[in-house]
Amino acid sequence: MNWLPLDRFRTLIPLSPGLRLEAMQSAHIESVIAALRSWYPDVAHGSNSGYLRDGFYHRQVCLDGAADKHIQVFTIWAGGELVGVLSPKREVDSLALYARVGAVAPHHARTGLMSRATAGMEDVAREMGAAFMYALVTLKHPYMAQALEHGGYRLLGFWPGFDRELVDGVVKRVYQAVYAKLLAPEDRVLRPDPKNLTPGARALFELLFSD
Numbered sequence: 001m002n003w004l005p006l007d008r009f010r011t012l013i014p015l016s017p018g019l020r021l022e023a024m025q026s027a028h029i030e031s032v033i034a035a036l037r038s039w040y041p042d043v044a045h046g047s048n049s050g051y052l053r054d055g056f057y058h059r060q061v062c063l064d065g066a067a068d069k070h071i072q073v074f075t076i077w078a079g080g081e082l083v084g085v086l087s088p089k090r091e092v093d094s095l096a097l098y099a100r101v102g103a104v105a106p107h108h109a110r111t112g113l114m115s116r117a118t119a120g121m122e123d124v125a126r127e128m129g130a131a132f133m134y135a136l137v138t139l140k141h142p143y144m145a146q147a148l149e150h151g152g153y154r155l156l157g158f159w160p161g162f163d164r165e166l167v168d169g170v171v172k173r174v175y176q177a178v179y180a181k182l183l184a185p186e187d188r189v190l191r192p193d194p195k196n197l198t199p200g201a202r203a204l205f206e207l208l209f210s211d
Contacts, residue, residue: 001092001129003067012127013120015076016113019083024073026064028082029057032075035082040103042138042165048101051087061087071100076113083108086117090128097125099135102144115147122151122181131184137177138165145177153179156208 004012006023013021024032033052036043043051050056051073057063061071070092076084087101099121104113125133136159137144149155161173182189191209194202 001090001095003062003072003090004124004127006065008127009074009124012123013074013086013117015116016111018078019113020077022075022077023065024057024061024063024075026057028075029054031082032057032073032085035105036085036101036103039105040101042140043101045166045171046163051101073101076104076117081105084113084117086121088121088124090130094132095130096132096134097121097128097130099133102135102147109143114143115150118147118151118153122183126183131188132180132182134178134180136162137179138163139175139177140165145179148179151181153181154208156180157204 006021009023010021015021022028033054036051043049050060057073060069061073062069071087071089074086075082076086082105084104085101089098089100090096091098099118102114102117104111122133133153135144135148135153137148139145145155156178159176159178162176163174164171165174167174192205197205
């Protein structure tokens, strides 16, 4: 499951006029860290805190046109202003794409930018050969959840206390919503036999997948 060329990403993730998508460059690391620290301060305390460390990009992120690592970071620009960061992670063995980080400048939060990026990443995932996409969403604001629901993602439940955020000056473990979309055709998917489910598991399965 290989990353697509940048030109193909740009084709599949259409942005509004005046915005452009760029792959992560070493020269932009400082700007991305500063932007994320401003837009998404909770990132400093949880599972994505690496996005605030220079070494994370050099060790784990595709940089300067390379496509040899499992994490991509795309920057979105309006002229010379950084207005968005989008970071998917490929999981090659399971043919999955994890929408790890999506963040936009506050003045672009209600412009539909994240909804367009979310829809475009689904097209990217399909072309890469992914069979599954998922995201974990903070519950401090509704924007990412709204973008995913608008894009047809299914809310599967909540992870209690998986991650950490700063709450009123104190770092606490927080709930996150789990969203996913199956890209594989139904004839390639094995649904569980009800007799193998506990009563609780069966009730939840029927609630989530009654359609």
